[in-house]
Amino acid sequence: MSTNSENVEKLVKKEYEHGFVTDIDADTIPPGLSEEIITFISNKKDEPKWLLDWRLKAYRQWLKMEDPTWAKLDIEHIDYQAISYYSAPKSKDDAPKSLDEVDPKLLETYQKLGIPLDEQKMLAGVAVDAVFDSVSVATTFKQKLTDAGVIFCSFSEAVKEHPDLVKQYLGSVVPAADNFFAALNSAVFTDGSFCYIPKGVRCPMELSTYFRINASNTGQFERTLIIADEESHVSYLEGCSAPMRDENQLHAAVVELVALKDAKIKYSTVQNWYPGDENGVGGIYNFVTKRGDCRGDNSKISWTQIETGSAITWKYPSCLLKGNNSIGEFYSVAVTNNYQQADTGTKMIHIGNNTKSTIISKGISAKHAQNAYRGLVKISKNATGARNYSQCDSLLMGDKCGAHTFPYIEAKNSTAKIEHEATTSKISDEQLFYCLQRGISEEDAINMIVNGFCKEVFKELPMEFAVEAQKLLGVTLEGAVG
C-alpha cells in the first residue's frame, strides 16, 4: 500500500477517535478501501447503523472474493486500493464556463444526436445555473408523481425518508455478497435511485426525462432499487445516448427490481460511456449487476439495453421468475468498435409454473472489437410448463473483430420448452452496394443495415429513445467499414 493511503488511514482513524464528525474539509478522500473508509462514507451520508453494518458485512465478504475471470474479456489488473471511493459533487469552479470550452468532438456528437443546446450544456457539465427550466420542469414532474403516490428519489433520500422500504428490499434480489462487483458496490455505493410504485398505480410517465435532468451524475458505484407493488406498472429509463463526461474508470453498479403480484416493470438502458480512443487507450470499465425478481404471480420484468459505450462491459441483466405465470424478457443491442470488449447477456431462472422468458440479443462488432453473448436459461425442478425462446444474432463488420455466443441451458423439468437460435453474419458488400446503387451514401447505408439488424430490439424502447438509439448506433459505428 502506498504511503499516501496509509496517511489517509491514519487521518481517518484519527477522526474516528474523535467520534467521527462529518465536517471534514476534504471532499474527496485519497485512494484506498478499508472498514474505516466505509464508515467514513456511511457517516458522511448520515446513514443509520443497520446500513453501515450491511456495508461492512459486504466488505468483509468481498475481501474473501476474487475478480471473476470466466468472462471472455481481457482485463488489466485493477488495483482496488488505488481508487478513491468517495467524492463529493464537483465544485462548479473547475467546470467549463461555456460550451466554447468543451471538447469540440463531444459537441459534434451531441449535434449528430440532435440533443437540444441546453441539455448539451448540462451533459458537458457546463457550470451555468438555471440555463434552462430544469427546476420547474422537475417540480412539475415531482408533483405529478406525488399525486399518483409514486416515490421516486435519490437512494440517499430514500434511506432517510423511507427507511422501512429500503431495509425490506435492499439486497433482497442481489444479495450483498452475490458476486465480486456486487459486494464491492454494496460496501461503497454512494448514491443512486429509488422508486416505489404503490399497489394498483400505473406510473403516469416514463421515468426518463425526469431522470435525465436530475440524476445524470450519480457516480461510479450506483445503486438502484425499484419496487412495483401489486398490479402496478412502471417504465424506467436509465442513461443517456449522449457520451457523458466521467473521470472514473471503474463503474460497478447494482440494480435491483422487485415486481409483486400482477406488476410490470420495463427497464430500458442506453449506455454510452467513454469507450477509449481508437487505439484502445482509456475508457470506462463497466461491471454491472442487474437483476429483477418476479416475486408475485403474473408479474413481468422486461430489460431492454442498448450498449454502445465503455471499454469493457460485463453485464447480465437477469430475471428470477418466481411467481406463477411470470414473464421475463431481455432485449439487447451491444455494439463494440475499435478495441472495445463486451461480455453481456442474461439469466432467466424459471422457478414458478408456466413461466415464460424471451431473449433477443444482437451483437455488433467492428474493427478489433470482441463481443460475447453469455446467457443462462435455467428451469428448476418444480417449474412445470416453462417456456423460453432465445435468439442471438451477431453482425461482424470487417475481419479483425470477433463474435462469440455462450448459451447455457439447464432444464430440470421435462415439461419445459426451450428454443435457441443463433446466427452470425457480416454486412455484405452486396448489401452495401445495393444501397449505394440506389443513391444512398455509404454512411447512411451502413446505418440503415445495422438498424435493420437491431429492429426487433429498438421496437421495445420507449418511442423517443428508439429514435435516439438509432442515431447513436450510426455515430458509434462511423467509419467502421471502408
Added chain:
Amino acid sequence: MLDIKDLYASVEDKKILEGLTLSVKAGEVHAIMGPNGSGKSTLANILAGKDDYQVTQGSILYEDKNLLELSPEERARKGVFLAFQYPVEIPGVNNIYLLKAGLNAIRKHNGEPELDAMEFMSLVKERMKLVQMNEDLLSRSVNEGFSGGEKKRNEVFQMAILEPKLAILDETDSGLDIDALKIVADGVNSLRNKDRAFIVVTHYQRLLNYIKPDYVHVLGKGKIIKSGGPKLALELEEKGYDWIN
C-alpha cells in the same frame, strides 16, 4: 449519353472484357446478348461502379463525364440505375424506406426538394401499378422472403420511382415465368421515352419479344463480336451463339 471505348477489365487477374466498345444515345434500347461467361454481367456491374473489377484500359464517358471516376452513389444520383440479376436481401430494412432514402438522395443531388412521407406514398401508389406490385411487399424488408418474380418486379418498381436516365437490366428475365415476364416487360416499356436509355442484358431472346430493342449486340470473349437490329436476336435464337463464332 454513354460512350464506352476499347474497355479492358479483369477480376482478380482474370481478363473478362477485352476491348469492348459501345455507344448508347438517349431514347435507345440496346440488348446485350451472349453466352455465359462472355462478360455481360461484368459490363453491367462496371457501369454501376462495383469495385470488384479492375478497369485496365479504355474509357467510359457518361454525359460527357468520366464515369469511372464517380463513386457508385454518385453514378446513381446522376441517373445510372442497375436492376440487379440477384437482388440482395436486407433484413429489417423496410423496402420503401430504402427507396425513399434513395429517391431523396437523388433529388437532393439534382437540387430538388425532398419528398415528405405523404408525397412519397402517393408516388408509390401510382407507380406500383406499373408492375402490379403487391402492396404487402412495400412494407416488408428489402427483398426478404420475396419470390424470384417478386424480386425482379421490385427492381423495376424501384426503377419506376427513381426515374433513371440510363437503366441497365441485368438478366431481369431470368427466373421469371411467362406471366411475370410480361408484367415486368410492360413495366419497362411504360418507362421508355426519348430521354431515357436502356441496356438490356439477357441470355435469351424471349425477353426481346416483349421489350423491343433498337439494337442487339452479341458479346463474345469480352468484346462485341456482332451488332445488328432486332432480327439478330431471332437469328441467334434459331442458330445459337456458335453460329457467330
